[in-house]
Amino acid sequence: MADTIYTIPVSEAFEADCECPVCELRRRFENETVDYFAGPSLMEPDTRIVTNDTGFCSRHFGQLYASQAKKLGLGLMLDTYMQEQISRIKKYAGGVKVDLSDDIGGSDDKEPVKKGLFRKKAAAPSGSRNLAKYLRKHELECAVCKKLDYTMERYIDIIFHMYKSDADFREKLRNTKGFCLPHTALLIETAEKKLSGRAAEEFCDTVSALLIKNLERIEGEVDWFTKKFDYRNVDKDWGNSRDALPRGIQKMTGNIDVTK
Ligand SMILES: [Zn+2]
Ligand SMILES: [Zn+2]
Structure with a gap:
């Protein structure tokens, strides 16, 4: 229990001249964790499995972007993360069959409008709902x-x-x-x-x-x-x-x- 990996940072934070030692602990560990992900670990296959899966929240993507001078590692990570998420999004949105080249409304021609609306109404809801559900869950995930x-x-x-x-x-x-x-x-x-x-x-x-x-x-x-x-x-x-x-x-x- 009295593991120095944990006790030393706690002691240091409680000795720091600050308004909240718990905030201080959190800030120190947050900085270390962002540095870890911004460093060589971004290229490690095990880390890449995690980052492709969860990505980072908006705050931490922002901190990673600010902390990397050359941004190549972050670029490579973002590339495979986006590939993974695109394949998932396609899977979740499987029920949505709207061809964007099709006219789905707004035309003066009565017939195609009716056809377009009917097709969208029939196909979109379950696929879109699953997609939104996945996107909401994914929004809360961050390595x-x-x-x-x-x-x-x-x-x-x-x-x-x-x-x-x-x-x-x-x-x-x-x-x-x-x-x-x-x-x-x-x-x-x-x-x-x-x-x-x-x-x-x-x-x-x-x-x-x-x-x-x-x-x-x-x-x-x-x-x-x-x-x-x-x-x-x-x-x-x-x-x-x-x-x-x-x-x-x-x-x-x-x-x-x-x-x-
Ligand atoms: Zn606090
Ligand atoms: Zn985060």
């Missing part, structure tokens, strides 16, 4: 998200394992700036499953107290950010308010992309 979801679950397990067994880690957690709203909810919900009564209560109280204390801190920083626009405050110190907006947004939503 990076899959790895990320799996690993984040392990990291959450490790956080509770370390909280149970390591007094230094409990102290480390108490000294963080707490967690973002979504991760606070996740940790409280998971505590009931991972910790026994007394420990679960103590954990949830700590996480809730950290949230309230740090929300008030950031709100004060955001407030000072807005007051700095008043000419009377121009010469006063920024304090911690210069980057209060991205940190406030991260705290409220878990969106770490706005912070550097």
Whole structure:
């Protein structure tokens, strides 16, 4: 259980000066995973089987595109991924038999319009419905998200394992700036499953107290950010308010992309 592959990143994230160590863990692993897929692994047959099958979500295709300087590997991957998906789409859309060179409506000639509409109505629904169903399912698949979801679950397990067994880690957690709203909810919900009564209560109280204390801190920083626009405050110190907006947004939503 105390596998250093998992415990070291958890310890590091809980030592980082950030608004949410779980967001921090997620960002670090997301970057590593995108680098993995952008690197030589794109050319490995085993990886190609996975990427042809699931592809990537819009966010991660975007990150892969931005991370590859030459883009050849990404191009080769996209090529075989599209070939695979075209063959699946043809299979799912098997019931659709509309010849696009045919006139299916909009003509002044009554006869072909009637014929075209009838043919489309009879053939399209089941094939198109299967196709839409497949496309919706495929939309949710992503090789990076899959790895990320799996690993984040392990990291959450490790956080509770370390909280149970390591007094230094409990102290480390108490000294963080707490967690973002979504991760606070996740940790409280998971505590009931991972910790026994007394420990679960103590954990949830700590996480809730950290949230309230740090929300008030950031709100004060955001407030000072807005007051700095008043000419009377121009010469006063920024304090911690210069980057209060991205940190406030991260705290409220878990969106770490706005912070550097
Ligand atoms: Zn978070
Ligand atoms: Zn994704």
